[in-house]
Amino acid sequence: MNDVFTLQQRIADLEKQLPQANERNQYLLEQFRLAQQKQFGKSAEGFVGQGELFNEAEDITETIEPEQQAISYTRNKPKRKPLPKDLPREHVIHDIDDKSCACCGGELHKIGEDTTEKLEFIPAQVKVIEHIRPKYACRECEKSGTESKIKQQPMPAMPINKGIATASLLSQIITSKYQYGLPLHRQESMFKQYGIELSQQTMSDWVIKSATLFTPLIKRLKAELLKQPLLNADETTVNVVKSDKINSYMWVYCSGADSPKPDNPIPNIVLYDYHNSRAASCVMNYLDDYQGYLHVDGYQAYEKTQATLVGCWAHARRKFIEAKKLQGKNKTGKADVVLSLIQKLYGIESRLKGKPADELYHTRQTQSKPILSKLKEWLEKHQPNLVGNSKLIDAANYMANQWPKLTIYINDGRLSIDNNRAERAIKPFVIGRKNWLFSQTAVWAGPSAALYSIIETAKANDLVPYDYITACLNELCQPTPDIDSLLPWNFKG
Known part of the structure; x- marks a missing residue:
């Protein structure tokens, strides 16, 4: 009997743990799906219907059939942007040698010309600036045995007083690293191509000293x-x-x-x-x-x-996008309703881009405010009853907790809808x-x-x-x- 009782007790305990185990299993499954999405899926946050704003040319080309490409090219021929007028120009004239008419032998006269621009790239140039400071002394003092005071122009102020770097070289190193993400050890290799030994340690010291100057x-x-x-x-x-x-x-x-x-x-x-x-x-x-x-x-x-x-609707939207990914392909659910309303908020902002602050304020009050009211109604109706999709629960909780901050932007036309x-x-x-x-x-x-x-x-x-x-x-x-x-x-x- 004791064994039967113990077994029944054990079964009861396991049944109590089953909901927690199911919940844990669901959570792990969601994490696995999100990991798959991040690894193999698209990373864009746009909601369906928003349009693909940042497709690369290769992606666009791959989706067009060859026949369509040919038609598209003839109908909408791209126009090359003219090269900047302030770029230095070198004229290369291709003239004919024989300026006599092939028919009658008469002299040809110039009726015009065609100009075609080609862009030439000149690799970076490195030069040494020698600062020469003549020294002067007094001959009369030298004759009389008096110590002559040498006069010399002092060196002009330099960013690195005892170094060989000029401001232009320092700027090149700094922008290469911080604007274009080129580490110092790669820059060291580049300078070697010009026969210049600039160690990573030397450049590191220069960068730190330059930052102090700022x-x-x-x-x-x-x-x-x-x-x-x-x-x-x-x-x-x-x-x-x-x-x-x-x-x-x-x-x-x-x-x-x-x-x-x-x-x-x-x-x-x-x-x-x-x-x-x-x-x-x-x-x-x-x-x-x-x-x-x-x-x-x-x-x-x-x-x-x-x-x-001021809250960020991009963050709120991002969380609902994650929840939508867990719904599975071609499935709609609660996340889609919220995303559709958020999309409308962004549509209003897109139409208002560049408008003065007072116009933004009035339009948001008349158009954005009713949409925010619908989002608030959705929260009040669904947030307390959400189960299953943990990401949807997290998204709803985030939006509810941030609600006062998320809605403040409609009260001042200078504010933005997000923190982008x-x-x-x-x-x-x-x-x-x-x-x-x-x-x-x-x-x-x-x-x-x-x-x-x-x-x-x-x-x-x-x-x-x-x-x-x-x-x-x-x-x-x-x-x-x-x-x-x-x-x-x-x-x-």
């Missing part, structure tokens, strides 16, 4: 940034090898837009800030007592600031990180933040980073540099 300009840009009525912020991991922390973080703060806009009074600034932590104190210390609008994702650290937080401005700003760092993989020490991470800040701010103001960095280095090494002249919106080149 300190006063970075401080000024930060002061300008914190004056703005609205900002964007984001953060991403950075692997610092010789650090006690598993993950360090690069934070980014932006104002303005990705490129200059005549009607936008907010300056375009992008600043990076390195920390070996993701703690709230990082953003609190950087923003100090900033009380304007701050576009962010759902990370709790931003809650500790004094800013008015900051996500785009952090992307160059993420791409660069894939190339050079890590920073060896925090000593490197700090200069990287400074130099990324200068390059991305220059790009946001339609400046050529190489030219801008060269000019900045030449000015910042002076005894009293003119910081005002180096602000991107004041920069004359």
Whole structure:
């Protein structure tokens, strides 16, 4: 009897554990499907009906039949964009030798000409600038035995006083690494092609010293940034090898837009800030007592600031897209309803692109607000009863928790529907990180933040980073540099 009772008790215990086991099995199955999707599926976040915005030419070509390609080419012949007028030009004249008429022998006269432009690439040139400083002494003093004071023009200020690098060389190294993601050891190999031995260690030292020179300009840009009525912020991991922390973080703060806009009074600034932590104190210390609008994702650290937080619909949409992937192919469900409504919100924003802030405010109040009400109704109806799809539950919970922040954008036409401005700003760092993989020490991470800040701010103001960095280095090494002249919106080149 005891054995029967024990067996029954065991069966009862297993039945109690069965729901948890099923739930765990469902969770693991969902993770497996998502892993498959990330590995083999498309990574775009667009919802069906949004259109494929970023297809490569190869993808487009592969989907068109040869006959269609031929028809498309004849109907819509592409127009080549003219080459810039300010590029230097070399004229090569192909003239005929015999200028007599083949019929009557008379002299031919010129009736016109055809000009065809071809683009020539000239590899980078390296030259040595010799600074020659004559020395002068007094002959009369020499005759009388008096020690003559030698007079000589001092060396002009240089970014690296006792090094061979000029501002242009430093700018080339910096932009190669931070704008184009070319690690220093590859640059070392490139310089060897010109017969120049520049070790990785030497260039590393130059980069760190150059970043230090930018300190006063970075401080000024930060002061300008914190004056703005609205900002964007984001953060991403950075692997610092010789650090006690598993993950360090690069934070980014932006104002303005990705490129200059005549009607936008907010300056375009992008600043990076390195920390070996993701703690709230990082953003609190950087923003100090900033009380304007701050576009962010759902990370709790931003809650500790004094800013008015503006939520990100791109993050909310992303979570529902993950939930939709678990529905399976050609299946529709609750996630599709939400994604369709979010798509309508983005459709309104697309039509309003470039419109003044007051028009954005009025249109959002009349068109976006009713859609937000439908999303709120969906949440109230379905969130308490969701089961099964854990990603759908997570997405609904995220949207519910972020709801006040997600809806605040309709109350001010200057605000954005998402935090994509900051996500785009952090992307160059993420791409660069894939190339050079890590920073060896925090000593490197700090200069990287400074130099990324200068390059991305220059790009946001339609400046050529190489030219801008060269000019900045030449000015910042002076005894009293003119910081005002180096602000991107004041920069004359």
